[in-house]
Amino acid sequence: xxxxxxxxxxxxxxxxxxxxxxxxxxxxxxxxxxxxxxxxxxxxxxxxxxxxxxxxxxxxxxxxxxxxxxxxxxxxxxxxxxxxxxxxxxxxxxxxxxxxxxxxxxxxxxxxxxxxxxxxxxxxxxxxxxxxxxxxxxxxxxxxxxxxxxxxxxxxxxxxxxxxxxxxxxxxxxxxxxxxxxxxxxxxxxxxxxxxxxxxxxxxxxxxxxxxxxxxxxxxxxxxxxxxxxxxxxxxxxxxxxxxxxxxxxxxxxxxxxxxxxxxxxxxxxxxxxxxxxxxxxxxxxxxxxxxxxxxxxxxxxxxxxxxxxxxxxxxxxxxxxxxxxxxxxxxxxxxxxxxxxxxxxxxxxxxxxxxxxxxxxxxxxxxxxxxxxxxxxxxxxxxxxxxxxxxxxxxxxxxxxxxxxxxxxxxxxxxxxxxxxxxxxxxxxxxxxxxxxxxxxxxxxxxxxxxxxxxxxxxxxxxxxxxxxxxxxxxxxxxxxxxxxxxxxxx
Numbered sequence: 001x002x003x004x005x006x007x008x009x010x011x012x013x014x015x016x017x018x019x020x021x022x023x024x025x026x027x028x029x030x031x032x033x034x035x036x037x038x039x040x041x042x043x044x045x046x047x048x049x050x051x052x053x054x055x056x057x058x059x060x061x062x063x064x065x066x067x068x069x070x071x072x073x074x075x076x077x078x079x080x081x082x083x084x085x086x087x088x089x090x091x092x093x094x095x096x097x098x099x100x101x102x103x104x105x106x107x108x109x110x111x112x113x114x115x116x117x118x119x120x121x122x123x124x125x126x127x128x129x130x131x132x133x134x135x136x137x138x139x140x141x142x143x144x145x146x147x148x149x150x151x152x153x154x155x156x157x158x159x160x161x162x163x164x165x166x167x168x169x170x171x172x173x174x175x176x177x178x179x180x181x182x183x184x185x186x187x188x189x190x191x192x193x194x195x196x197x198x199x200x201x202x203x204x205x206x207x208x209x210x211x212x213x214x215x216x217x218x219x220x221x222x223x224x225x226x227x228x229x230x231x232x233x234x235x236x237x238x239x240x241x242x243x244x245x246x247x248x249x250x251x252x253x254x255x256x257x258x259x260x261x262x263x264x265x266x267x268x269x270x271x272x273x274x275x276x277x278x279x280x281x282x283x284x285x286x287x288x289x290x291x292x293x294x295x296x297x298x299x300x301x302x303x304x305x306x307x308x309x310x311x312x313x314x315x316x317x318x319x320x321x322x323x324x325x326x327x328x329x330x331x332x333x334x335x336x337x338x339x340x341x342x343x344x345x346x347x348x349x350x351x352x353x354x355x356x357x358x359x360x361x362x363x364x365x366x367x368x369x370x371x372x373x374x375x376x377x378x379x380x381x382x383x384x385x386x387x388x389x390x391x392x393x394x395x396x397x398x399x400x401x402x403x404x405x406x407x408x409x410x411x412x413x414x415x416x417x418x419x420x421x422x423x424x425x426x427x428x429x430x431x432x433x434x435x436x437x438x439x440x441x442x443x444x445x446x447x448x449x450x451x452x453x454x455x456x457x458x459x460x461x462x463x464x465x466x467x468x469x470x471x472x473x474x475x476x477x478x479x480x481x482x483x484x485x486x487x488x489x490x491x492x
Contacts, residue, residue: 084100084119241259253286292324306336400433
């Protein structure tokens with residue numbers, strides 16, 4: 001219970017800067033660990049001991065097996081799945097594999113196909129390629145049937161690991177795994193390949209299994225459209241849309257947004273000036289199908305306009321959005337304010353933030369984190385403090401990372417008094433800061449003052465020595481050629 005209490009404090013302390021600005025995948029893992037601790041606490045004592053042994057990082061795999069041999073738990077098929085499910089987040093994949101192999105040897109008659117499939121999915125989710133190969137080989141040797149869901153997870157993992165040919169090989173030999181090549185498995189391999197841009201290989205699968213995708217054509221075409229979009233291949237993405245029209249498959253908002261993202265991605269690299277006109281043409285096409293662009297459509301365009309610093313076009317898109325009846329969300333205002341701040345139009349950016357608050361939109365912390373960081377980067381610390389005051393008035397919490405940015409920035413700019421005020425304010429509300437208190441000491445913190453660049457003197461070359469007439473120029477070129485002509489080496 002002490003471990004559970006400490007884990008809950010670490011996971012849910014909103015004022016810890018490491019938790020707020022960390023990778024979302026890490027937060028997801030921590031949440032899963034918290035859930036696992038809760039589930040393990042509710043297990044019987046014998047199972048808790050097995051889970052502790054499997055999840056422990058002390059000792060090798062042989063030590064793990066000897067500890068399992070000494071356990072008194074009544075091993076059943078359900079127990080094996082429960083232990084795998086409870087330990088899959090924090091336990092290393094090889095310890096899970098050894099536990100399952102030990103269970104198979106001790107329960108050779110009771111291990112079912114569902115248990116083997118569950119173990120395969122666990123190792124696939126942990127992206128252990130070698131362990132996954134071992135389990136798949138055992139699955140095939142023992143003549144167990146692979147479920148369609150298991151193949152879907154395996155194919156997605158292999159493609160993510162860059163083993164798309166291996167995923168295709170398993171798909172071609174699904175008969176050896178007693179798994180049919182039906183619409184579910186075809187959709188699974190096509191979706192996995194297209195998720196990483198392998199649309200050409202997905203086309204080969206579709207071509208050889210035309211008779212099996214009649215009921216899932218819409219899903220297949222959408223996956224293919226996404227695959228070409230990942231490759232930024234506008235021509236092939238447009239061909240997919242034309243094929244969908246020809247086959248009578250209705251186009252929806254997701255299809256057009258995917259194509260719009262592909263088009264903007266291509267134009268950012270090759271034709272930035274064509275971003276707005278070509279995107280507006282796509283939106284006109286959407287309206288011809290009675291599909292109205294939503295805030296996601298406009299935000300896609302605004303995000304790419306911001307990448308190319310198209311300030312005027314970004315403001316135009318916001319006005320078009322309002323005039324078309326599509327209500328902007330806080331992401332829209334964030335994208336417009338971001339490009340305004342980056343281009344030095346701070347007052348106009350603040351106006352956008354005020355318009356957002358007047359409309360009653362409540363952004364998340366990322367809105368304030370990013371914009372305050374940008375304002376500090378462009379040396380507009382006074383406006384960053386104003387935006388921080390607005391964040392505090394919203395009472396959303398999570399102020400620790402902002403204090404960690406503003407306090408050192410103020411002190412390095414020479415404003416130690418304001419830095420001290422923010423430090424005392426953070427201490428008063430119980431926020432633990434990652435920056436050291438030494439930053440408030442003028443004798444320790446070096447103050448950087450911006451310096452203007454001195455104008456360099458432009459020195460003109462003396463043109464009086466140059467040849468004035470064509471004849472003189474010809475003689476000069478002849479002299480240069482004679483000087484540059486290499487000497488012949490004497491014959492031996």
